[in-house]
Amino acid sequence: MAIVETRLTGKIGSLTRLQITQFLFGLAIIFAIIKPLLPEFLVRIPVEMILPYDIWLQTLFDFIKDDLGLLTVTRGISSVLEWFLDITANLLYGKRRWPNIGPVPWVAIAVVAAVIGFWLKGWKMALLAGGTFVWVALIGQWKLAMQTMSVIAVAAPMAFLIGLLLGICAWKYPRFQRAIMPVLSILQTLPFFTYLLPAVIFFKVGPTAGCIATIIYAIPPMVLMTTLGLKKVSHEVVEAGHMSGSTRWQMLRYVYLPAARTEILVGVNQVIMLCLAMVVLTAFIGMPGLGAKLLSLMNSLKLGRSFEIGITIVLIAVTLDRLSKAWVVKQPEHFERGTSWFVRHKLLIIGIIAFIVSIILAQFVQVADHITRKQDLSMGKDIDNVIRAILANDIITGVTDWLRWFLITWVLIPFRNALLWLPTGSVILAMAAFGYFVGGRKSALLVVIFFGVIALTGWWDRSMITLYAVISAVILATLIGIPLGIAAARNPKWSEPILLVCDTAQTFPSFIYLIPAIMLFSVNDVAVVFAILIFATVPLMRYTIEGIRAVPSELLEAADMAGATRNQKLLKVQLPLALPTMAVGFNQAIMFAFFMVIIAAFIGTQDLGQELQKTLAGNNLGKNFVLGMCVSLMALAFNHIIMRWSNDRRKALGVG
Amino acid sequence: MNDINPVISCKSVWKLFGGNAEKYLASMKKGQSFEQIRQAGYIAAVRDVSLDIARGEMLVIMGLSGSGKSTLVRCLSRLIDITGGEVKVDGQDIMDLNERELIDLRRKKMGMVFQSFGLLPHRTVLENVAFPLEMRGQDRHDRRERAMEVIKLVGLEGREEYFPRELSGGQQQRVGIARSLAIEPDIWFLDEPFSALDPLIRREMQDEFLRLQEILGKTIVFITHDFDEALRLADRIAIMKDGAVEQCDTPDKIVLNPATEYVAKFTEEIEKSRVIHAEVLTKPINGYKLEGASISADATILQLSRQLIGDNRDILPVTNKDGVLIGGMNRQEALNVLLGEN
Numbered sequence: 001m002a003i004v005e006t007r008l009t010g011k012i013g014s015l016t017r018l019q020i021t022q023f024l025f026g027l028a029i030i031f032a033i034i035k036p037l038l039p040e041f042l043v044r045i046p047v048e049m050i051l052p053y054d055i056w057l058q059t060l061f062d063f064i065k066d067d068l069g070l071l072t073v074t075r076g077i078s079s080v081l082e083w084f085l086d087i088t089a090n091l092l093y094g095k096r097r098w099p100n101i102g103p104v105p106w107v108a109i110a111v112v113a114a115v116i117g118f119w120l121k122g123w124k125m126a127l128l129a130g131g132t133f134v135w136v137a138l139i140g141q142w143k144l145a146m147q148t149m150s151v152i153a154v155a156a157p158m159a160f161l162i163g164l165l166l167g168i169c170a171w172k173y174p175r176f177q178r179a180i181m182p183v184l185s186i187l188q189t190l191p192f193f194t195y196l197l198p199a200v201i202f203f204k205v206g207p208t209a210g211c212i213a214t215i216i217y218a219i220p221p222m223v224l225m226t227t228l229g230l231k232k233v234s235h236e237v238v239e240a241g242h243m244s245g246s247t248r249w250q251m252l253r254y255v256y257l258p259a260a261r262t263e264i265l266v267g268v269n270q271v272i273m274l275c276l277a278m279v280v281l282t283a284f285i286g287m288p289g290l291g292a293k294l295l296s297l298m299n300s301l302k303l304g305r306s307f308e309i310g311i312t313i314v315l316i317a318v319t320l321d322r323l324s325k326a327w328v329v330k331q332p333e334h335f336e337r338g339t340s341w342f343v344r345h346k347l348l349i350i351g352i353i354a355f356i357v358s359i360i361l362a363q364f365v366q367v368a369d370h371i372t373r374k375q376d377l378s379m380g381k382d383i384d385n386v387i388r389a390i391l392a393n394d395i396i397t398g399v400t401d402w403l404r405w406f407l408i409t410w411v412l413i414p415f416r417n418a419l420l421w422l423p424t425g426s427v428i429l430a431m432a433a434f435g436y437f438v439g440g441r442k443s444a445l446l447v448v449i450f451f452g453v454i455a456l457t458g459w460w461d462r463s464m465i466t467l468y469a470v471i472s473a474v475i476l477a478t479l480i481g482i483p484l485g486i487a488a489a490r491n492p493k494w495s496e497p498i499l500l501v502c503d504t505a506q507t508f509p510s511f512i513y514l515i516p517a518i519m520l521f522s523v524n525d526v527a528v529v530f531a532i533l534i535f536a537t538v539p540l541m542r543y544t545i546e547g548i549r550a551v552p553s554e555l556l557e558a559a560d561m562a563g564a565t566r567n568q569k570l571l572k573v574q575l576p577l578a579l580p581t582m583a584v585g586f587n588q589a590i591m592f593a594f595f596m597v598i599i600a601a602f603i604g605t606q607d608l609g610q611e612l613q614k615t616l617a618g619n620n621l622g623k624n625f626v627l628g629m630c631v632s633l634m635a636l637a638f639n640h641i642i643m644r645w646s647n648d649r650r651k652a653l654g655v656g
Numbered sequence: 657m658n659d660i661n662p663v664i665s666c667k668s669v670w671k672l673f674g675g676n677a678e679k680y681l682a683s684m685k686k687g688q689s690f691e692q693i694r695q696a697g698y699i700a701a702v703r704d705v706s707l708d709i710a711r712g713e714m715l716v717i718m719g720l721s722g723s724g725k726s727t728l729v730r731c732l733s734r735l736i737d738i739t740g741g742e743v744k745v746d747g748q749d750i751m752d753l754n755e756r757e758l759i760d761l762r763r764k765k766m767g768m769v770f771q772s773f774g775l776l777p778h779r780t781v782l783e784n785v786a787f788p789l790e791m792r793g794q795d796r797h798d799r800r801e802r803a804m805e806v807i808k809l810v811g812l813e814g815r816e817e818y819f820p821r822e823l824s825g826g827q828q829q830r831v832g833i834a835r836s837l838a839i840e841p842d843i844w845f846l847d848e849p850f851s852a853l854d855p856l857i858r859r860e861m862q863d864e865f866l867r868l869q870e871i872l873g874k875t876i877v878f879i880t881h882d883f884d885e886a887l888r889l890a891d892r893i894a895i896m897k898d899g900a901v902e903q904c905d906t907p908d909k910i911v912l913n914p915a916t917e918y919v920a921k922f923t924e925e926i927e928k929s930r931v932i933h934a935e936v937l938t939k940p941i942n943g944y945k946l947e948g949a950s951i952s953a954d955a956t957i958l959q960l961s962r963q964l965i966g967d968n969r970d971i972l973p974v975t976n977k978d979g980v981l982i983g984g985m986n987r988q989e990a991l992n993v994l995l996g997e998n
């Protein structure tokens with residue numbers, strides 16, 4: 001046996017990686033050609049062989065839930081959370097709960113936001129922060145926005161704390177880190193529906209479940225950033241701490257955590273943004289707020305109001321993002337010795353005074369307290385009409401109709417049918433070839449296992465439909481995003497503003513991208529692909545620009561001196577060096593696409609997303625998890641292959 | 657200088673970097689060279705070092721970059737755990753200390769200035785300097801007072817509210833020095849503490865440490881690349897190469913009788929007459945009668961040069977600080993040193 005094995009490996013060793021890849025790929029094609037002759041299990045896993053994962057999981061969940069009494073624990077947690085949520089809800093929009101003093105008048109909140117903005121980054125930030133809240137109030141969405149904010153106000157600090165603690169543990173105990181890392185990467189690729197259902201089952205429906213789902217969703221980056229930051233603390237700083245005789249606790253409190261401030265604050269920024277993204281999506285489990293309103297407006301195709309809510313969400317996202325990023329880069333400033341307490345805390349005092357004045361003002365002036373329906377400046381109807389008028393324009397309808405027709409009949413449907421027609425074995429082999437080419441035997445094996453598990457769940461066809469939407473959208477996004485990125489990168493005048501736009505666009509909750517898609521293409525596959533397309537183009541463009549701009553200038557000068565033309569320089573120097581970075585963008589595009597395709601389910605696709613959404617209605621946790629894992633496994637397979645390639649490439653080029 | 661009870665005493669201390677270093681060291685044959693150890697996949701940062709440092713002594717460690725100076729000092733303060741051997745501080749094996757005892761030792765006895773300063777980036781100068789006091793639980797007012805005192809001493813008055821990133825390299829280094837001065841430890845580890853200072857301040861700082869050593873009897877282990885500095889400060893100099901201490905002796909002896917070829921090369925460029933004191937060349941006279949003016953035992957040959965050339969006696973009488981005759985110095989021998997012939 002041993003001899004056979006060595007002979008086999010010897011033989012494999014003598015083949016080049018390319019040959020094996022070709023062999024695997026050839027086999028995949030042969031499988032496709034001789035499909036009618038293939039044994040059944042290679043075409044589709046027969047029903048008898050499908051493993052009832054969902055039932056097993058369901059049993060497991062039931063066991064944990066009922067027999068181990070997890071439900072009592074979680075209900076306990078939810079009552080604590082509910083207490084916090086009631087407080088923020090009372091303060092922000094006047095829900096009748098303890099402490100019964102809210103709602104805080106909108107003017108007061110806007111003023112405080114402006115002062116915080118000023119403190120962090122000066123007038124412009126003050127204008128953005130204050131302006132956002134003024135807009136929200138004037139457009140008549142104050143209560144909706146505050147419902148959303150009241151959940152974020154609880155979820156973000158919770159996610160921060162839990163993430164920080166886990167991050168510290170992961171840094172302190174390598175074994176814990178090894179255990180938690182795979183869990184985190186799965187969590188980051190799990191579709192959000194998979195967060196929602198357990199939250200609903202284990203925690204009561206409504207804000208509490210939404211809050212829990214949001215917290216869990218926002219934890220992973222906080223853990224990663226904390227660990228990263230703590231590891232990066234310079235060892236002489238650590239040694240200085242030791243030599244000063246710090247105890248362990250003192251080391252953590254006075255040395256490590258403050259020295260890792262930047263990374264931890266970057267984590268805070270990500271926590272806030274993910275909380276916002278998720279809290280909007282919790283509309284699917286009946287959480288009131290901006291997301292729920294947007295969902296119902298889009299369902300009834302009220303485009304004008306959807307548009308306004310979209311702007312509100314975008315403004316809030318940009319404000320939260322910019323504020324927290326300003327906090328990251330804000331360094332403490334020193335005051336001269338002997339500066340009085342009042343001068344040192346000037347802005348704090350101004351903020352408090354402004355807050356109190358606005359509250360007093362609101363007692364006497366009704367508009368400053370709240371804006372009634374009649375007073376708001378919403379122009380939903382008018383915008384509706386304008387949008388309809390624009391869309392009814394012959395040229396636009398002509399273009400969109402043609403595009404829709406072309407894409408559906410010539411691209412999407414054929415591609416989808418092809419994927420569905422292909423035998424399972426063939427797809428898995430092709431993926432294995434792909435994996436082998438990039439990462440050798442281990443990657444190939446990993447990909448085969450991931451896709452094999454999907455095949456065994458029996459959700460193969462739905463998975464392929466999901467994959468089809470993802471791949472078509474990402475290919476289109478690549479065709480658009482990369483040339484645009486290259487064009488922008490070559491002209492510094494353009495690259496700055498475009499990077500800024502990409503940066504801003506990436507902070508939008510994904511839900512927003514559905515609005516233009518539905519406007520242009522109404523509800524069908526093209527709209528789904530279009531929504532994914534714009535969502536995925538953003539990272540592609542961004543990383544292309546960043547990759548090209550990061551090419552060291554000496555190399556470009558060397559190329560210039562060698563007499564290269566602009567195009568030669570691009571093709572021979574810039575692109576090859578930028579490719580690893582561009583691959584990261586491509587990977588992100590795919591991850592975003594998997595995320596978006598599930599959200600788009602509500603437009604009425606037939607993929608895993610729709611099935612997932614159905615599970616929300618019942619409480620079939622087992623099935624929900626199996627579906628979630630299918631999405632996650634596909635995403636992880638792509639993630640593994642692309643990142644592996646990018647890292648190898650980087651090493652080969654000797655950068656990073 | 658060799659006290660009966662050295663403050664720090666290390667016996668064949670080893671520090672190897674690499675996985676499972678202890679196991680490797682235990683099974684390693686004696687007398688492996690640095691290269692051989694490296695072939696085995698380990699870096700011998702400290703190699704079989706034995707040193708005794710007496711109370712009140714200033715030991716200067718010198719050696720090329722990467723020769724293991726910083727690592728040795730880290731072993732002495734147990735910032736890193738040694739791979740083999742033993743380090744005793746005041747007779748206590750510091751490898752046996754538990755966490756609490758180690759913290760106590762550092763709070764009460766040790767201080768260190770780091771090569772790249774090791775300032776806490778989020779604290780002002782004042783807070784950085786007060787940090788060790790804060791860890792000891794001193795109250796706010798006292799520690800501010802003390803911190804201000806030493807900040808003044810290192811010449812950073814007026815910058816106490818600055819953050820490290822707002823200071824120049826030399827100023828940052830002075831913050832590091834002030835931080836260790838704040839607690840006036842008995843044992844001081846100074847890792848190139850003056851490397852970023854201008855000559856004027858450097859001299860002031862050297863004087864300050866000499867003063868502390870003399871008046872308060874502090875024990876100081878000092879790393880430097882600057883031979884002049886070493887000469888000014890050192891009671892003894894240890895010269896390291898590839899992790900091993902090649903020679904540890906008074907400056908005169910190192911220059912006069914280098915133990916190895918490496919030390920000879922290391923000290924080759926130095927003008928010996930500046931290092932060597934009359935005392936070293938003095939021999940007992942066994943009742944021999946010496947005439948004329950005597951010279952002082954702790955003058956360097958360079959300082960005596962005029963006298964050496966002008967005089968015509970063969971043997972010059974040498975007296976110590978108290979004016980007692982301790983012997984005679986061969987004038988020709990001294991002239992050889994002065995002319996660099998040896």
Ligand SMILES: Nc1ncnc2c1ncn2[C@@H]1O[C@H](COP(=O)(O)OP(=O)(O)OP(=O)(O)O)[C@@H](O)[C@H]1O
Pocket residue numbers: 673674699700701719720721722723724725726727728771
């Ligand atoms: N944490 C570490 N891991 C691995 N090797 C190390 C580590 N710290 C030091 N070394 C190695 O140990 C050797 C001695 O380093 P050390 O810092 O003690 O040198 P040094 O004499 O202080 O040099 P310099 O004068 O440049 O400060 C070097 O070869 C270094 O690469």
Ligand SMILES: [Mg+2]
Pocket residue numbers: 725726727771847
């Ligand atoms: Mg060093």
